[in-house]
Amino acid sequence: MTNRDYAKRSPARKGKAKPKTTRRKSQAPAPRRFPLVLLLVTLALLAGFGYFLWSINNSAEDLDEKEGPVVEQADVKPTKKKDPKALPPKPKEKWTYQQELENKEVEVDVPEVTAPTHNYQMQCGSFRTQSQADQMKAVIAFQGLESDISKVRGTTGDWYKVSLGPYERKRQAEKHRHILQKAGIDGCFLMYVKK
Template sequence: MSNRDYANRKPTKGKAKSTRRKSQAPAPRRFPLLLLLVTIGLVGGFCYFLWSINDSSTDDTEPAAVVDKPKKPVVNKDPNALPPKPKEQWTYQQELENKQVEVDIPDAEKAKPSRPYQMQCGSFRTLSQAEEMKAVIAFQGLSASIKKVKGTTGDWHKVSLGPYDSKRQVERERHILQKAGINGCIILFWEGA
């Protein structure tokens, strides 16, 4: 099989032309007279409807009982005049002027939480891993402590921060640690030293 260059091939003259039959031109379309008549009829009917309802709002057809009443003379008022000021109906303003509000202020001792918070950021088998976590926390400007705890499976070294007086302080420091990539911190109640 030989390779042919179809891109640079010149058209052949006089050889087989297309075998397609030339289609006959479609017959010229007639103007849709029926559609025009229907459209004119609909537009004319709509215009007549609008003309007939135009004067219906000004009809003075009143019931017989109302016709017997004498009509009030029409007074030409200034169209730019404002209506009279409405009469004030509210009484709460006078009630509030003589009202006293009593507020109970809690004592400072009662406002403090009975159990302050702490945050635990890790629990490790080896002391070196706990020291490494403590160093990463120190680079964030926070101070952590390591506590050795005996568990059912052996000794554990817990890295924790705290105590904190409010949960808001704990959340603020947890967000600082999350920005540094330390995501495993949990908030607990302070267990004491």
């Protein structure tokens, strides 16, 4: 099978082939005509712009005549020359809120502070042996927090739970939990403990 290049192949012509015209070097191209239409459009635009400028030439003087008579300099009384560095007079205050706020008393209704009904406790681990619980307590102590170990008897035996708290506010418990998370202790969770 032979390879054919279909991209460079010229299309087949139907009918008679057109003769190729060759231009001789001695023949010069036809000279271009002068763009008469472009010249006429340009002249019309320039004339229109000139008329526009001529029509607005005296419009400022016409406005002054319509507003009223022009006062000549001879009729104006001479005034004192003002110092350019002088400050303008102090403006008159039209607001009175400053005086009102100085003498105003505001009554605020402050609700009574109620003690929280729940305490929060955070448990950080539950271990089978006392030594593992002591190790966790030591890691927590290195973070500057105090924890307790409680022994709980379960169905599968004794468990040693490491917990922090009790906390009156959840915010404080969350703050300590974030401190422990930064230290790599991620197993802590909050519990509600009724008073």
